[in-house]
Amino acid sequence: MKSIFTFLFICLVLPIGYSQSTSPNTQPIDSNLVKLDEVVLSANAILGSKFQAKNRTGSAYYVSEPELLKFNYTDVNRVLRSVPGVTLVEEDGFGLRPNISLRGTSPERSAKITLMEDGVLIAPAPYSAPAAYYFPSVARMQAVEILKGSSQVQYGPFTTGGAINMISSEIPDTFSASLLASYGSYNSGQLHAKLGDSKERFGYNIEYLNFNSDGFKDLDNGGNTGFDKNDLVAKFRINSAPEKKLNQILDLKFQYSDEDSNETYVGLTDQDFARTPFRRYAGSQIDNMVNDHIQVAATYILDFSDHFHITTTAYYNGFSRNWYKLDAVTLNGDRRAIANILQDPIENADYYNVVAGNQNEASDALLVKANNRQ
Template sequence: MARFTLTPLSLALCAALCSQGIAADSPQALETVSVLGDREALHSLPGSAHLVSAEDLEQFEFVDINRMMRNVPGVYLREEDGYGLRPNIGIRGAFGERSGKISLLEDGVLVAPAPYSAPEAYYFPTAGRLQAIEVLKGPSTLKYGPFTVGGAVNMLSTQIPEGSAGKVQLEAGQFGENRLHTYYGASTETTGWLIETHQQQADGFRDIDRAGSADIAKEDYLLKGRLSSAQGASYAQQLEIKLQYSEEESGMSYLGLTDADLAQDPNRRYGISALDEMQNRHSTVQLNHSIALSDTFSLNTQAYYNKFKRDWFKVSLGSLIDAANAGDIDAQAVLDGTLDYENVGIKHNNRNYVSRGVQVSANWQLQTAGIAHDLEFGVRDHYDDVDRFQPVENYSQIDGELVFEGVSDPSASNNRVGKADATSLFVYDQIQLTSALALTAALRYEDLETSQQRYENNERTEAGSSRSNSVSEWLPGLGFTYAMNDSVTLLAGVHRGFAPPGSGSSEGEAGDLSTNYEGGFRLHGGDLQLEMIAFYSDYESTVQNCSVAQPCANGQDSGNYALGESEIRGLEASIGGQWQLANGWSVPLKASYTFTDAEISQDSLAYVTSNGEDGLAEGDNFAYLPENVFAVTTGIDSGAAWRVNLTAAYQDEMCVDNYCNRGDTDQFDVTESLWVVDAAAHYDFSADLAGYLKVDNLLDEQAIINRAPDGARVNRPRTASLGVSYRF
């Protein structure tokens, strides 16, 4: 009797419902994990793909997405707040600022608040509730889009269980950290449901002068329901609904420290930023319908609606940091709170986002002239917008306290609406030419229209400047795998890279355009898995999205800036396995390494930056892109009640601008390299009850990992937590 499975990535964009056939008289839960969920199948995929499984996540009980993903080669992670609330994820050299150059998905649906009009992901799913994470690079990314210059990251939420199952997890630790994660769900032949919540609080590890600490409170709720066809139905089909809601209040700021103050106390924060706080709310409605019309043809339809509202109330005082770093004693006194200071503007970075769409895809398995085809094709109609209304509250610092003075209406740049309408198509065919040789042909089409309208008054009755743009791109790709034997597979691929330019673009701006190549091999033999892939991306157009978090090379903090032509080359390597010892003991090992070399390959148009430099030139480097990234995980498992795991991660220093390679740089132009070691020990009291002790940053090593936008910041200090988990 045929068996049916559905991969999480194809849950959204490719209905692989009949990858192994399905009989109508044998209904199965369609919300299951296969392909990327099956480590054996990873070795036959036509490109670079990596899975962070539920077992991997449970090893360390991480709640920070940066820690969860750092064993994935080809991925760069830049910390900011120490908790991974708004991560900066880059793939294969694509800019990592707010993960704005990757296709970011949850359960196969684009999850960035406005992926086309404002791609920077100021919302990110609560990492502590994720069941698995998938990363795709190479030609396979053409199925998911629109960001194909780097790759796709799909986060899998907790799935409806077979039968009935639940979990309660409680954790408490240093710096007032505590969290609750609990869910319960059940299934019958034709129905299924799940309810889940994840609650996270912390006092924070940064102490604010004269104001306590920067606390965090985040709550997330998830509800799923499923209806499936009964046994004997004409067609096997399934309808799912997913409802999600989250809130966050966190005392996060963009203001860092001077290097001198950081050397004295890296976890200090200036009192002039005491009012800084992020407040946000996010909600999702997602409907999935899947139907197998035959053993070889199936359809999958998804409709989604995401809404995100945020107000990041924060000060911008980078000029004071720069002046104090240069030795200005008055600037230092203002930061210390010992000198009065006027015109402390704290902006309500208030934005509302909407993202909605429908996507339909099909999977057809057929034979032509004796050659097997696994053909997938689909279409997505998508709309998103971002509405900014950002007034500034004015304060004065008097005797170290902030005194309210009044409110300034937003300028036109802070009173604007950006919109995007996009239609995308894809065709993806995996062709088994021989028992050893498989060819993958892909084609994606992106057609989008963007617009931005600025307003001159609060009522928005006086329109200011406006801009619009239309972009259409055909994105082909080709890849192959060749199985030399049962253990070794060669792979290679080439595809067209694209990233939309955002709603701030003007007519004719194309966004990122590149030709991406990869080639390497996989070795799978017994307890050992090895993969090594070289990649090369030739950009004919490189665009940086400007933001306050990371201003563009010309000093602007909104819109975008064209860096021109560039080249990115690198090497990814990973190795893993588990060795069995005597008496049932085992030692797992996993390691990954990424080398990246990126540079501007053609002089750009001249301009003068805020620091007086001329325009970008051939040979200039990329900002915030480490040359070497390395991670290794190991441990020991008793095979019975207890296990201990260790992971160590290294990241090179990074240039904070595009000019590090020109010489005449100083300490303020780079971050610092860093080794971080995390540890976790688990003990099973019974088959259902387990306890654990975890220590993040075991050696308490802290270094400057970020200087954008306003001063130096370090990673999280050593933090120990105790937890207990009960499954029922």
């Protein structure tokens, strides 16, 4: 329904305004003409456009597709940095695990705000453990909607700070294919491919995104400190014939992503940070986080008229991850936590030297913990 109204609006309204305002042989615009409001019908959006965001009760902001394409960011922190009322705390430098705060809420893992993709709750276990390290890739999004204030209460479960809804690439009105590739510092690369089309009764869009980097931190043994992330999304639409009085639309969506990050929680002592802030100790060389996410969603729209339609969405989200990270050091049967070692490297000199790779010890001196969640 959205594509039909958008097409009519562009074809019928815009040419009239264009000819009257630009042609030197036409008369001035009649003051009695009625200005039509923009019509946006979408099951996956909470705002739909900058027009709706401007006229919405409360505080709303709409990051449009041209804005996202302008800089082609893969880091959601850079996308949201221009939005008023949003506070960001950097963590990994690539936006893989953002910390977002709206209206003063705690930013830790964005756990106190409502996160959605296409109107569906997207945080892992949103009612119990929303901070479990998954965030959609903003590089494949068509728009980002931010809603704060009283009108965001309906989107829960977190109704204090606000809601962020990311709209993934929609099925195009006509045949469309694109390929985007980029390469940059630290061997960072991106490959983004899309293919889609619409017919009278059927439409589809298939999208693949990969972005990766060797990382900007310097591991003592010269290892990789970056990541590799893949994202695949397929959308299919079946709709009734345009001449039917009762319009029906069925949208099917499949999304899968996986990530392999050579990331660590091990920090640096104050002295080492002052000298080389991007250093990583040799003891953290096997620290690694892997995760995968799958979503299957079906949206059924029953459109009775321009003013009344029913939308029903059934979805499944599955997420699993395991983070192997250096947790402690054991010497001569004495176990000491990493945090305590780095907080006082003089008192724990032998343990610090093992973490920093300054001396060799038994192979079981470094204790690695696996945080496995599903």
